[in-house]
Amino acid sequence: MIDETTTVASHCEMGAGYRLLVLNAPGMAAETRPGQFVHVKVPTLEASALRRPFSVFDASGQDGTVTVLYKTVGRGTAALNTVKPGDAVQVEGPLGRGFPTECNGTALLVGGGYGVAPLHFLARRLRTKTTLFVGARTASDLLALDRFAALGVETKVATNDGSAGEKGFVTAPLDREIARLRGAGEAFELFTCGPDGLLKAVSERAVSLGVPGWISVDRHMVCGVGACFACIQRTVGGNARCCIDGPVFPAKELIWQ
Amino acid sequence: MAIDTRVNLGGLEMATPLTTASGTFGYGTEYLGAVDYSCLGAATVKGVRMSPWPGNQMPRHVEVPGGLVNAIGLQGPGIDEFLSHYVPLYREKLCGLPMIVNIWGGSIEEYAEVAARLDAAAAAASGAFAVECNVSCPNVKAGGHTFGQDPEVLRCLVGEVRKATRLPLVVKLAPNVPDVRPYVRACEDGGADAISLINTIPAMVIDVEARRPVLANRTGGLSGRAVHPVAVKAVWDAARATSLPILAMGGVYEAKDALEFLLAGATAVAIGTAVFSNPGVVREVHDGIIDYCRRHGFDSVRELKGAMLQ
Numbered sequence: 001m002i003d004e005t006t007t008v009a010s011h012c013e014m015g016a017g018y019r020l021l022v023l024n025a026p027g028m029a030a031e032t033r034p035g036q037f038v039h040v041k042v043p044t045l046e047a048s049a050l051r052r053p054f055s056v057f058d059a060s061g062q063d064g065t066v067t068v069l070y071k072t073v074g075r076g077t078a079a080l081n082t083v084k085p086g087d088a089v090q091v092e093g094p095l096g097r098g099f100p101t102e103c104n105g106t107a108l109l110v111g112g113g114y115g116v117a118p119l120h121f122l123a124r125r126l127r128t129k130t131t132l133f134v135g136a137r138t139a140s141d142l143l144a145l146d147r148f149a150a151l152g153v154e155t156k157v158a159t160n161d162g163s164a165g166e167k168g169f170v171t172a173p174l175d176r177e178i179a180r181l182r183g184a185g186e187a188f189e190l191f192t193c194g195p196d197g198l199l200k201a202v203s204e205r206a207v208s209l210g211v212p213g214w215i216s217v218d219r220h221m222v223c224g225v226g227a228c229f230a231c232i233q234r235t236v237g238g239n240a241r242c243c244i245d246g247p248v249f250p251a252k253e254l255i256w257q
Numbered sequence: 258m259a260i261d262t263r264v265n266l267g268g269l270e271m272a273t274p275l276t277t278a279s280g281t282f283g284y285g286t287e288y289l290g291a292v293d294y295s296c297l298g299a300a301t302v303k304g305v306r307m308s309p310w311p312g313n314q315m316p317r318h319v320e321v322p323g324g325l326v327n328a329i330g331l332q333g334p335g336i337d338e339f340l341s342h343y344v345p346l347y348r349e350k351l352c353g354l355p356m357i358v359n360i361w362g363g364s365i366e367e368y369a370e371v372a373a374r375l376d377a378a379a380a381a382a383s384g385a386f387a388v389e390c391n392v393s394c395p396n397v398k399a400g401g402h403t404f405g406q407d408p409e410v411l412r413c414l415v416g417e418v419r420k421a422t423r424l425p426l427v428v429k430l431a432p433n434v435p436d437v438r439p440y441v442r443a444c445e446d447g448g449a450d451a452i453s454l455i456n457t458i459p460a461m462v463i464d465v466e467a468r469r470p471v472l473a474n475r476t477g478g479l480s481g482r483a484v485h486p487v488a489v490k491a492v493w494d495a496a497r498a499t500s501l502p503i504l505a506m507g508g509v510y511e512a513k514d515a516l517e518f519l520l521a522g523a524t525a526v527a528i529g530t531a532v533f534s535n536p537g538v539v540r541e542v543h544d545g546i547i548d549y550c551r552r553h554g555f556d557s558v559r560e561l562k563g564a565m566l567q
Contacts, residue, residue, distance in 0.1 A: 049534060223281070232332075
């Protein structure tokens with residue numbers, strides 16, 4: 001982990017309040033693994049403001065870039081909207097335990113909303129057949145599907161309002177695929193990131209089926225390095241720190257309220 | 258000429274007057290790669306008691322203008338795992354950097370027991386150790402103000418801990434008392450080697466839309482920029498009431514903040530919440546103090562202690 005002075009390479013709006021921020025971060029880019037996150041000091045907030053954690057959408061050692069995909073949800077992300085190419089941004093990273101990039105059988109990636117961000121980086125690194133299941137409230141919350149397509153990832157979509165893909169929860173197409181794979185006797189593993197309800201649903205499936213499940217938990221953080229104990233997730237081993245013990249946890253270790 | 262940055266905090270020799278604030282710096286090694294540890298005279302680690310402690314429910318923090326309100330609730334592994342895992346890790350990564358171990362308990366006996374365990378472990382380990390007795394956490398019932406809000410109880414607690422350890426003994430006091438001086442004297446009478454202050458200030462944030470407290474613990478403690486002038490006053494009051502060295506903390510974000518503490522009478526200064534937003538703050542404060550000494554003709558940081566002109 002380093003605290004690097006990065007510069008903004010590009011900062012693009014993707015519609016519906018989502019943005020893609022590409023940082024020139026040669027010091028950490030090559031070290032960054034799928035599922036890890038970066039802790040960003042938003043330069044347009046007051047100097048004493050806490051950093052904001054973002055999971056990594058993509059990182060390239062060759063280009064020396066780290067990319068985050070974020071949604072404007074509060075004061076920090078609203079302030080981040082105004083940074084421009086060339087601006088300096090102080091970033092700690094790479095942080096946390098990420099996803100494994102070895103997978104036995106088919107990798108089933110399950111993303112909710114902007115939870116697809118770390119799954120994109122994961123899909124780039126996985127060498128096995130990969131299928132993405134995306135759940136979103138509505139069609140405009142479906143993000144970067146073209147990027148997944150470019151990686152050759154088959155994508156199944158569900159929206160709450162039926163404006164894209166099938167209407168309902170993403171667990172419906174996921175369960176059909178799980179049933180098909182089990183019927184064919186094929187191995188698979190589950191990887192997920194999104195709201196807690198989805199994480200819980202995917203965790204329960206992994207545990208009850210006895211397959212590996214890798215769950216990326218999203219929590220508000222303070223230090224990002226394990227020093228403050230603010231971002232807690234209940235696990236079989238007690239209260240774990242999402243920033244350093246996670247954010248990716250094996251499904252069998254998690255305890256849901 | 259190089260500025261002499263060494264200070265002595267109640268028997269603990271520190272190469273610089275800077276340490277970290279307990280609860281903001283984990284078990285000492287978490288910030289490797291981001292903090293310049295060569296600028297620290299010690300690292301102060303998270304509060305430890307006899308048994309593992311789960312801490313409070315989430316949410317445990319909320320950012321507010323000028324700071325942070327937290328109610329972590331002293332989550333920790335207990336003394337056994339602390340000694341078997343975290344102390345060796347600290348010594349492996351940070352070598353001889355003095356470690357100030359923050360301790361707490363649910364009873365006076367528990368405080369003394371933790372101190373005795375540390376005393377025995379320190380005798381067997383390399384590097385310097387000190388004990389910081391936390392009698393001022395606003396986020397747990399026992400171990401919080403129970404022991405820090407009554408000078409007679411405090412004197413008794415410090416006396417028992419004193420009997421249990423020969424390590425430099427620092428007692429961390431709360432800011433939310435009408436007058437800090439009786440507490441300082443109680444520490445002195447009990448046999449403390451130094452005083453540290455301030456802990457966080459009791460605070461609360463309400464989500465008006467939800468009509469609920471934001472923190473699961475309902476109340477918490479405020480740290481950050483906003484508490485700094487409160488801390489300077491508390492340090493100044495304490496310094497005039499005792500000859501014990503003072504470890505000052507509360508809202509140090511730049512060298513000027515640390516210098517205020519030193520001029521008010523502190524021997525050493527802890528940096529806490531500021532590290533979250535800027536790990537580089539440790540280097541900035543260190544260099545700023547040296548620069549100040551040069552500009553004002555001080556050869557040693559020790560000369561700054563209480564050097565405020567009346």
